[in-house]
Amino acid sequence: MITTEAVLNALSYVDDPDLRKDLVTLKMVDRVHIEGKRVSFRLILTTPSCPMKDEIQRACINAIKHLVDKEAEVTIDVTSQVTTYRQDNGAVLPNVKNIIAVASGKGGVGKSTVAVNLALGLAKQGSAVGLIDADIYGPSIPTMLNLKGRQPMLTTINGQQKILPIEQYGIKTLSIGFLADEKQAVVWRGPMASSALRQFITDAHWGDLDYLVIDLPPGTGDIHLTLAQLVPITGAVIVTTPQDVAKADVVKAIGMFRLPQINVPILGLVENMAYFVPPDMPNKKYFIFGQGAGQSLCDEYNLPYLAQLPINASVCEHGDSGLPVVMSNDPAAAAFEELAKRTAQQVAIRNANLAATQPIVMK
Numbered sequence: 326m327i328t329t330e331a332v333l334n335a336l337s338y339v340d341d342p343d344l345r346k347d348l349v350t351l352k353m354v355d356r357v358h359i360e361g362k363r364v365s366f367r368l369i370l371t372t373p374s375c376p377m378k379d380e381i382q383r384a385c386i387n388a389i390k391h392l393v394d395k396e397a398e399v400t401i402d403v404t405s406q407v408t409t410y411r412q413d414n415g416a417v418l419p420n421v422k423n424i425i426a427v428a429s430g431k432g433g434v435g436k437s438t439v440a441v442n443l444a445l446g447l448a449k450q451g452s453a454v455g456l457i458d459a460d461i462y463g464p465s466i467p468t469m470l471n472l473k474g475r476q477p478m479l480t481t482i483n484g485q486q487k488i489l490p491i492e493q494y495g496i497k498t499l500s501i502g503f504l505a506d507e508k509q510a511v512v513w514r515g516p517m518a519s520s521a522l523r524q525f526i527t528d529a530h531w532g533d534l535d536y537l538v539i540d541l542p543p544g545t546g547d548i549h550l551t552l553a554q555l556v557p558i559t560g561a562v563i564v565t566t567p568q569d570v571a572k573a574d575v576v577k578a579i580g581m582f583r584l585p586q587i588n589v590p591i592l593g594l595v596e597n598m599a600y601f602v603p604p605d606m607p608n609k610k611y612f613i614f615g616q617g618a619g620q621s622l623c624d625e626y627n628l629p630y631l632a633q634l635p636i637n638a639s640v641c642e643h644g645d646s647g648l649p650v651v652m653s654n655d656p657a658a659a660a661f662e663e664l665a666k667r668t669a670q671q672v673a674i675r676n677a678n679l680a681a682t683q684p685i686v687m688k
Contacts, residue, residue: 327359327361327362327364327393327394327397328359329357329359331392331393332357332359332364332366332389332393333349333354333357334392335388335389335391335392335393336348336349336354336366336385336388336389337349337350338388338392339381339384339385339388341353341371341377341381341677342377342380342381343371343377343670343673343674344371344673344674344677344678345677345678346677348368348381348385351371351677352369353368353369353370353371354366354367354368354369355367355369356402362394362396362397362398363397363398363400364389364393364397364398364399364400365399365400365401365402366401366402367401367402367403367404368381368382368385368401368402368403368404369404369405369406370403370404370405370406371405371406371407371408371673371676371677372405372407372450372666372669372670372672372673373405373407373450373451373452373669374450374451374666374669375405375670376666376670378403382401382403385399385401386399386401405451407422407423407452407535407536407669407672407673408422408672408673408676408677409422409423409559409676410559410675410676410679410680410681411557411681412557412681412683413556413557413681413683413684417526417527417555417556417684418526418531418534418537418556420531420532420533420534421455421531421533421534421536421537422534422535422536423535423536423537423559423560423672423676424536424537424539424556424557424558424559425443425536425537425538425539425558425559425560425561425562425592425668425672426539426541426549426552426558426560426561426562426589427439427440427443427538427539427540427541427561427562427564428541428549428561428562428563428564428578428582429541429543429563429564429565429574429575429578430543430544430545430563430565430571430573430574430575430576430577430578431543431544431570431571431574431575432463432543432544433543434543434564434565434566434571434597434598435564435566435597435598435634436460436540436541436543436564437458437460437465437466437469437540438469438597438640438641438644438649439562439564439595439597439634439661439664440456440466440538440539440540441456441466441469441470441540441644441649442649442650442651442661442664442665443538443562443661443664443665443668444456444496444498444536444538445494445495445496445649445651445652445665446651446661446662446664446665446666447535447536447538447665447668447669448494448495448496449495449651449652449662449665450665450666450669452535452536452669453532453533453534453535453536454495454496454497454534454535454536454537454538455490455496455497455498455531455534455536455537455538456496456497456498456499456537456538456539456540457498457499457500457522457525457526457537457538457539457540458498458499458500458501458502458540459522459525459539459540459541459542459548459552460540460541460542460543461501461521461522461542461548462542463542464500464501464502465502465644466498466500466502466540467500467502467503468502468644468645468647469644469645469647469649470493470494470498470647470649471493471646471647471648472491472493472498472500472503472647473502473647475491475503476503476504477489477490477491477499477503477529480530482530486528487528487529487530488524488525488528488529488530489529489530490529490530490531491503494649494652497531497532497534499525499529501521519547519548519550519551522548522551522552522555523551523555526552526555526556527555536669536672539552544574544577544578545577545578545581549581550587550685553587553589553684553685554684554685555684556684557681557682557683557684558589558682559590559592559672559675559676559682560589560590560591560592560671560672560675560682561582561589561590561591561592562591562592562593562594562595562631562668563575563578563579563582563591563593563594563595563628564594564595564597565594565595565596565597565618565619565622566596566597566598566599566614567596567598567599567612567614567615567616567618567619568614568615568618569618572618572622575594575622576622576626579591579626579628586685587685588682588685589682590675590679590682591626591628592629592631592668592671592672592675593623593628593629593630593631593667593668593671594619594622594623594628594629594630594631595619595631595632595634595664596618596619596620596630596632596633596634597634597636598614598634598635598636599612599614599616599619599633599634599635599636600612600613600616600633600635600636601613601635601636601637602635602637602656607656610635613636614636619633629667629671631664631667631668631671632660632661632663632664632667633660634660634661634664635657635660637650637657639655639657640655640657643655651665
């Protein structure tokens with residue numbers, strides 16, 4: 326007779342290719358049901374669009390047929406549940422599973438474009454996503470999400486007034502651009518900017534989120550330290566371009582997150598504006614700013630290479646029009662969708678293999 330114990334034992338020999346641990350240890354197998362030769366169970370993947378889904382299913386069926394009963398009829402109900410590895414007290418953003426910081430060493434590398442399309446790409450996969458525009462001095466998310474002129478509402482939660490993030494294209498978002506005149510410069514000292522970020526995090530009602538993406542200002546400074554003090558950051562996504570001047574600055578951003586007192590895992594590197602594809606020759610790539618800089622950085626600093634994104638006028642046009650490219654049928658959308666998949670994959674790997682990030686304590 327086929328038993329639940331025999332099925333679980335067989336599945337303990339099947340590893341998740343990314344997480345490099347077996348499915349039973351990872352608690353990815355649930356609701357095992359046996360009826361004669363019929364075996365059914367639920368397989369809980371760590372991301373909604375797991376690229377290894379078919380491979381894992383085949384491995385499960387083979388394991389049961391080889392180790393339990395070759396005549397077994399196996400039915401697998403595949404679902405997903407985004408993982409988390411928060412071990413703080415949950416006082417801040419208690420219902421947010423993962424906090425992703427998007428950073429760059431310098432401005433002008435398309436960091437906000439990456440952050441917006443990353444957030445929307447994760448949402449397209451079926452995840453609950455929030456986006457904070459922490460680029461206090463140059464907020465661009467209201468424009469990119471077609472939210473210019475909008476202001477967030479207030480609500481009362483447990484007797485306390487909270488800011489309600491604005492919802493657009495399936496994600497929740499807050500930006501200083503919602504609170505300031507777009508024609509007026511934001512002339513704030515560091516503590517004021519940090520206070521604004523703190524308010525977006527502690528005084529807003531974000532609800533249940535799988536991912537909260539935070540678009541940080543360029544460089545390294547008060548905003549970055551405030552974020553690291555406030556919340557346990559799951560990991561950082563670093564954005565650069567192929568030029569040497571961008572490479573020199575991105576090394577500083579990598580160094581900041583790897584400081585012992587900050588110690589935030591880096592999920593990977595995004596090389597933006599890496600190549601140009603002529604509209605009339607979609608299979609041709611021109612590396613107009615040089616080739617190989619992103620990969621060499623990843624090799625040097627042992628980072629995953631998340632994406633190589635094209636320089637494309639349509640990406641800018643979609644951002645300016647308020648409909649980000651990942652929400653369109655533009656061919657350039659595919660690169661950003663792949664970025665979202667790889668980032669979700671790296672979050673799952675990070676949660677399975679690394680210790681939880683703790684908010685830092687500055688002395």
